[in-house]
Amino acid sequence: MINLGSYLAISFALFICGILVMIARKNIIAILLGIELILNASALNFAAYTKFANNNLDGHIMSLFIIVTAAAEAAVGLGIIIRFFQLRESIHIDDAASLQN
Amino acid sequence: MNSTVVTYLSQSKELTDATAWLSKVLGLDASSLVAFIIFAVACLIVVGLMSTIGGLGTYAERKISADLQMRVGPNRVGPYGILQFLADGVKMILKEDIIPSGADRFTFILAPFLCLVGVFATLAVVPFSSGFILADLNVGIFYLVGMASLVGVGVFLGGYASNSKWSMLGGMRGASQIISYEIPATITIISIVLLAGGLSMGTLIGGQGGMPQEWYLFHNPFAFIGFFVYFIAALAETNRAPFDLPEAESELVSGYHTEYSGMRFGLFALAEYIEVFVVCGVATALFLGGYKVPFDLGTGAILVQKLGLNEMLAKNIGQILELGAFFTKTLALYYVVIWVRWTLPRLRVDQLMTLCWKYLTPIAIFNLLGCAVWMYAFDGRSIFSLIFDATTVVAGHH
């Protein structure tokens, strides 16, 4: 039951859920939740390959760096969102369209 | 594999005989079933014991505070009032369970359980004795730090879900206090991990000895300062006075658990008292030598030599001695925590944040660098071993 196929299926499901969240929601913070799901899916993928395909720890290192980068990016992204809220008093993504047209 | 209660107990002949008999009876390999049963029983024991210690912590707090204030404290329920916590528990269960109408029901009900789960999950790696760690994970202390941050989520959600201004403020202050003070605590833990060379509780305690000069507290001056940094940071993490602004009764009408009544409030309080015990247990394990008994009595080897006992019996006696050592040291620190609460005034929230970010975090980073330099320069030996070796060299020259 614990084999590469099942891990790939789980990370695939997480990835699809992340894409669904990113496209269906209009709240910027909800979109960030989707980004976290996608990053988790990719980290799980790397770790699964390092266990089942080759047994060195490079996949674990990659997953560690994905976790680190995701945390840093969540922090900066939320800082930008808070600044955006201080300026526009809204966190709807259609209000961030001033570069359109 | 990690060593657990099961690996300790499977050294005994009785257990292997029982497992073989059970395998014969059931027809399939019963070792995992026996392991599961032992784990279940051990978890029940630990959970029950810790809940009792949490309840007795409330009693101890009232008695010790009464002693400090020249009062008597509870003395009616049971001999010396020792059953007071049971009376409090019965009172809390019988209270009406009110959920405010504007509150977010799901989050309101979930928040105390998140706090409680965060605290009980850390009990899996607390080193009670060398055989009775529920799971001596390779990443033990790291896992403990992770699960302790779950309490912050529970505090924040409790404050948010109550839909009241006092609770929201208390919840935000509580969560920001917890996540801020995690940093000096974790950096100090990392400096002790440097000294020990591993993240597992067994490695951390194995590097120390029973006698005080072999503890990490006296290993080098940086670890000595680190103990106080860790103690202060861990006090603040458990929202314990003098850092208890989130639950300040005179300012925020009890903060993030204002709207909780009855047993839900009881769960928050129980989580706090058990978390204080876990934090004191971790401080003992990291700095005060954990469960190590002086003169190496804990391993039972001396008992086999001197008294000629059966080996498993000697090991069990050694385990009981180690349990006694661990609980003595942890409860001594618990007494200091209660003593500090009723002695010092409460810190204001900006003083709290200043203390963390401007004082404790730089000191913790300095300790980490100091420990690393010490390990490199003196080959990881403690200051006592250096003095001892220096004096023997000097004595040898004469």
Added chain:
Amino acid sequence: MFTNTLFLLSAALTVGGAIAVVYSQNLMHACIYLLASFFGVAGLYACIGADFLAATQLVVYAGGVVILMLFAIMLTGGTGNNINRYGLEKIAAMGNKKTYFFAGITAILASLVVLKIIANVLKDQPSTLLTSNEPTVERIGTILATDHILAFEISSVLLLGALIGAAVISRPRKERHD
């Protein structure tokens, strides 16, 4: 037997949490379901013997990122559907049927692409001899300090930049800049 049970529970928690994040209408609840999903992923890491990775996932994600999201939700005050002063002609913030329809189309297209790539792996399962799980902490530490030292140092600079950047961007200012 234990590992299989742990794997099933963690997988159910992960995928269930992710689906709940997709369909929940309250942003706070979505964060809590994301927390559950992170716990499930940590359990999945534990099943394949990645003990340090599981603990890191717990510390960083469940203890850091989720609290960060919760604080940001509180500071920007938006859990419902009208998070805009002029909320009348905007699409509902947590999604309505139209946005989910487009999201569904994108998801189907993406899944077709991804399935084409991983179909080969799912078809012929390589011999799954589960190697025993050894402790990884010491090996990861050695690799980080010898083979991947450059990535390690660059990630520390990245974290420093993120720390300073987030603090500078969102600090309160005296007058409005436009």
